[in-house]
Amino acid sequence: MTETMNAADDALLLGGVRFTNRLLTGTGKFASRDLIAPMLAASGSELITVALRRVDPKAGEQDILRYIPPSVRVLPNTSGARTAEEAVRIARLARAAGCGDFIKIEVITDNKYLLPDNAETLRATEILAKEGFIVLPYMFPDLTVSRQLHDAGAAAVMPLGSPIGSNRGLEMKAMIRRMIESSRLPVIVDAGIGKPSQAAEAMEIGADAVLVNTAIATSADPVMAGKAFGLAVQAGRLARLAQLAGEKEYAEASSPLTGFLRG
């Protein structure tokens, strides 16, 4: 976690851009694209990911990008890429399509579990960071790769909490904790967050932000779900900043080990 020293101005900086909200959202899986704008308003999310494969300038008013209010920043992703080269080409297309410099790298060679290929992701990050992209790589939580992504110029690291769409929460918690302890980049937990309580938990253990799509988009009421996740992320963040006392397994006598010193 990148520690803040000023709780009154608790902004998240990604590639020099300030975000005051720490919930990232997505555009996939909604029953209707018309739900995206009200979901964004209810959740407060300021950064939303869009698969370039679904962007279609030829569709005019129907294009997915038209459904995102101008106040919200677009985070195009490279869904569908199976190699670093494909991810790089998709990123360039996204920039050319007017999506800006942010890019979320997804290189997936495992269609069954949708787990990221860290080696290809690292290669794509190196290339795109040099081209001036603000690179947010979706990755399997691995400390070594996390350091390498930092050195390659990533703007944050995005470890998965559990497989995409699984709603299983922080199955990778132990490794994500280690990443949070040691990362010099913001740690954004991406994928697998199924409930607001899991999003809050990620923030409580020190994640800088979380990305939630499936759980919001496939709920019966995505607008209300967006609000619930927005509040959970805020609650988790405030809890982290307040440095809540940890849980105890049993009642503690005041000084069982050192009390004798005071006779």
Place this chain on the structure above:
Amino acid sequence: MSMSFLNTIIALETFDFDAALHAVTAADVERTLSRDEQLDRRDLLCLLSPAAQPYLEAMARKARQLTLQHFGRVIGLYAPLYISDHCANACTYCGFHAGVDFPRTKLTLAEIEQEAAAIAATGIRHILVLTGEAPAQTPLSYLADTVRLLRAHFSSIALEIFPLDEAEYRILREAGADSLTVYQEVYDRAIYQEVHPAGRKADYDWRLNTPERGARAGFRALNIGPLFGLGEPRREAWLAALHARWLEVEFPDVEISLSLPRMTKAAGAIAPRHLVSDIDFVQFMLAWRLFMPRLGITISTREAAVFRDRLLHLGATRFSCGSKTGVGGYAVRSQEQAPVQFAVTDDRSVEDVAAMLRRNGCQPIFKDWELV
């Protein structure tokens, strides 16, 4: 290179499928439904059995949940484009087989351009190109030219053409095709020989290994399936899903989809030997979804509109729409003039299908790929 799926087919020929199917009890089905891990081939057999039919509602609830979780409230749309009905094969069940006497048509590139423009004008961005098996009339160069031309109109180009070798598929990949559809038609080897008495298609092994060659050539998506009506349907449904699972394991970076085409009677062709009822159809689809949560399931316009609309919530991920199944049917010739491969029973326009999806709480997805 690991062994082909053909080995699985051969190994399973000594397995008494019928006996196993009829030995399934309600308790077996319940146990399978309560499993919270990857289902195996025994589980799949349970779900395909007559004993599972009383559990369709429970299967449907699970299938719906899995589809929602993995694909969301969306359906991908595509349209077929028939470019030639020349065919040297003798498939006894097909209205385009060599023995059927009708004037054959092959579109020129200019005509393909007209057809493509007409389809693209409906908003469709994913196209499926179909031909018969007649390499003399539709050689590789013609197919590659077709693909290159279609790139200007579509963002995904799938092929449903005669089986090629890996090097030939690479040429079409490089031209811009990204997906490959090839139906085994029937997994039962004896019936396969019977209904494909002559032509290149008589070679079962060559056809069965086609998806593997396609995956090696770099196609990012494969769509396979049996043609229901030829072999014993439950066994065919079982083997097709095992084929899909085998491909999923062998080629983890490839999207695998299954279709459930039901034979319809075509002019000059034999009638189906096995009828697949709507109940069976739904049972197969649900069993497949539970067996493979990430599986794409494609539903064509062979199925009636009212039936297709119900399948939205049961595991389907892709619909064809606005389909013309005769060569030149979109713009070049009137549909009445074009002999069709099969009769379309859902003849709604793209716009009508999209509106139906929206009414049913589903987002129609026109574009879901980018050629890079």
